[in-house]
Amino acid sequence: MSNIAHLPTSPRMSMFLAEEQAKSDIRQELGACVGLLHGNPTNTDLFEIMARLKAASFLVDAMIGIREAHK
Secondary structure (H helix, E strand, C coil): CCCCCCCCCCHHHHHHHHHHHHHHHHHHHHHHHHHHHCCCCCHHHHHHHHHHHHHHHHHHHHHHHHHHHCC
């Protein structure tokens, strides 16, 4: 049995946690892009950067959706 207390979360707290996770994921994707651009990126690196930017864009759209749903 777990000794961690599971407290009920309000919808507002759930929204906050979801937004913070989305922000963290966006930062991670953009940071990976910056890391790939250091040095001399290959064509494969550029394709990976494009994919990561698309993922970050999707996360931004999701975060906007989270905010709209809780208005």
